[in-house]
Amino acid sequence: MLTKNPRVVFAKRPGTGVPVPGEHVVFERSHSIDLDGVPLNGGFLTKTLMLSPEPFMRERMRDLCVASYSTHAVLGEPLVSFGLVVVLRSEKEGINPGDHLYGLTTWEVYTVQPYIEGRAKYNPAAAPDYTFDVDALSLQVVPDPKGAFPWSRYFTVLGAPGLTAFCGFEGCADAKPGETIYISSGASAVGIVVVQLAKAKGLKVIASAGADSKVEYMRSLGADVAFNYKTTSIVEVLKEHGPLDIYWDNVGGETFEAAIEYSRLHARLVMCGSISEYTIAPEARYGIKNTSMIFKKRLRIEGFLVPDLAPRLAPRFYAEMPALVAAGKITAKEHITEGLENGPAALADVLKEGGNEAAGKPIILVATE
Ligand SMILES: NC(=O)c1ccc[n+]([C@@H]2O[C@H](COP(=O)([O-])OP(=O)(O)OC[C@H]3O[C@@H](n4cnc5c(N)ncnc54)[C@H](OP(=O)(O)O)[C@@H]3O)[C@@H](O)[C@H]2O)c1
Incomplete structure (x- = not known):
């Protein structure tokens, strides 16, 4: 049949x-x-x-x-x-x-x-x-x-977005308590886990998204500074609340440029994605103007894909994350x-x-x- x-x-x-x-x-x-x-x-x-x-x-x-x-x-x-x-x-x-x-x-x-x-x-x-x-x-x-x-x-937290956040944060961010991180697309599936991992590690978290409802959500997850990048200038927020020790990039383009500008000496920029570029022609992509700051500030820029880091970090993710979720320490x-x-x-x-x-x-x- x-x-x-x-x-x-x-x-x-x-x-x-x-x-x-x-x-x-x-x-x-x-x-x-x-x-x-x-x-x-x-x-x-x-x-x-x-x-x-x-x-x-x-x-x-x-x-x-x-x-x-x-x-x-x-x-x-x-x-x-x-x-x-x-x-x-x-x-x-x-x-x-x-x-x-x-x-x-x-x-x-x-x-x-x-x-x-x-x-x-x-x-x-x-x-x-x-x-x-x-x-x-x-x-x-x-x-x-x-x-x-x-x-x-x-x-969310127990699947691919959680694993992505865990791999990038544990594998590339080199985060230390008291540091400042900025997370773009902070209300995305990956972003919300990074926000929570960073708070759990004692970081000051700045996070952005494109809707007020998402700003409220990021605040509820513990973000110290949450803002709507469509109504608030990223540059102004980073000027006031930076400098950054870590930038978690989900977006690319102008946002990445602002993060370079307001990074501290030896900051780490973790390149997880560039969603602002996925739907536009290569010639329409934003041209970043401050790349010389990368050597002047000795920035470390690291791109990653989950399959690169998962063999090393997935066992820890599966051992640690379910308990954190069960205890309500990481939510989604x-x-x-x-x-x-x-x-x-x-x-x-x-x-x-x-x-x-x-x-x-x-x-x-x-x-x-
Ligand atoms: N490296 C890896 O292995 C890996 C694995 C998975 C995902 N990623 C990357 O991680 C990022 C988040 O993925 P996800 O699955 O968590 O996303 P998601 O939950 O599907 O959220 C996507 C969000 O991106 C924002 N966005 C869409 N178009 C945009 C644009 N043109 N400019 C700025 N923001 C835009 C929107 O939120 P707002 O505009 O409201 O912020 C949208 O809701 C993406 O860049 C993705 O490619 C990387």
């Missing part, structure tokens, strides 16, 4: 700009699947419960001639992002029906895993050596299947949107300045079980 298998496919490369729902990213109801009979080929069949719209999905939609740290998304295929799935059938040892798994998965209700998106089109030999094969990052059984936390926590708010059909709009929202005004990590609830 066939069951409907709705999906969200990558329909057209956006070039520049935010992917438009219904044009670049399209919800489709036409696919079906035979849940009892579909061949598993040694893999397993999953049902998607939750999905996470994320900035890296936009990077994968870039034009084919543009190199980056991840493989390209494949036209006509479902989008791929972090998600939570439950196993329906399995031929794979160690994976059983009823298991919950978290990791990269497809924007469709039912999937035969492992999902090898566009594998035939990916040529590792032709990829720059800093490119990760997104398809090779597999799903993992959720470490705490007993329900100590709501599943949605795996999309989630903003849940119901229905896969609302996924394209939720993705567009995370790619806009001040988007997702409700504050809290956007999660798409596809099914309850």
